[in-house]
Amino acid sequence: MITKSTIPSDEDLTAFIDGELTAEEAARIEAIVKQDASVAERLEFLARASLPFEQAFAPLLQEAPHEKLEAMLAAIPAHKGARSASAPAATRRRFLGALAASLVAGITIDRTVIGIGRGFSAKDESSEWRAVVADYISLYTAETLAGPVPGRQDQAAQLASLDEKLGLSLSAEAVSLPGVDFKRALLLQYDGKPLAQIAYLDPETGPMALCIVKSDAGPKAPDLENRKGMNVVYWSSGTHAFMLIGHAAAHKMTAIADGVRERSAV
Structure with a gap:
């Protein structure tokens, strides 16, 4: 038994x-x-x-x-x-x-460090990658992203490494968020595909991230959902899928995502 x-x-x-x-x-x-x-x-x-x-x-x-x-x-x-x-x-x-x-x-790490993906639908790739990222970002605390804000030159260098793998051209200005500090840009991997994560720290609500993967699912207008107690704004172009995730209120997350889309044309 x-x-x-x-x-x-x-x-x-x-x-x-x-x-x-x-x-x-x-x-x-x-x-x-x-x-x-x-x-x-x-x-x-x-x-x-x-x-x-x-x-x-x-x-x-x-x-x-x-x-x-x-x-x-x-x-x-x-x-x-x-x-x-x-x-x-x-x-x-x-x-x-x-x-x-x-x-x-004294660093708090959620016990779900490897506990990702309960109840996903394998047929809904878009939903699945967002769920994985949400579990991943839920591990972050303000302490995870502590430290000085990189200068624009360092930001540009980090973003350039993402551009090469994702086929995008992201400038530091395009991905800057109003009132939110850029902390780092990482190239991760999900299901064998490169996944860009640009991490931020909102002084009011904590960690926030803009994540991008290649996708051939076609363009999709922005939509909003809640995962792991965080608000997620997600959309897609003809070549990539995007998600902005954080603890800020839904209207603030939507406004920030709209700004990113306008400045970066994604």
Whole structure:
């Protein structure tokens, strides 16, 4: 009988995907997957998800207590049948451990760090990528985006790296948001496709992000939805899909998105 206490966690499922479990542990999860459709669905989604959490949270982890973190990871016992010492060290399971350690530094990380994608419709690609991004951005706090605002030259350099992969031309002026600080532009990946994330910090409501992926779904006028307690304005051109997500009120998010569309013609 499968009970709540025997259902594998996301960390266990991720370790299973990465081949880090012993033969006994792997066999246990395989048996549960065969019996429980929800666990099977969860495993399939985690196997597909490819957002680089380590890259996006690198600034956050730099603030973590490294000595305590290393001690915690060193204390994890080695399992027979797990990967050899020659295997890559930066696995997702160890990264989850790093996020947990960052709590010692007083940085709040939502326990859904890898918990993305419940109940998605595989047929609605547009909805799915927005749901993934919403789960991802929900991990951000003001502390995640703390630090000085990059100068326009640095902003332009970061945006240029996105242009190359996405086939866009985004200037710092085009993606500037009124009253909201530009913090960084990152190139991530979703389902094998480049995903641009331009992160901002609203002094009143906290983290905000403009995210872009290539899309052949065709043009779509702006629409509004709510995900993870945040407002999302999304639209698409003939070649790309866009979403602006943040904690600001719906009317403010809509006005900001309209401004981005006008200045960047996207």
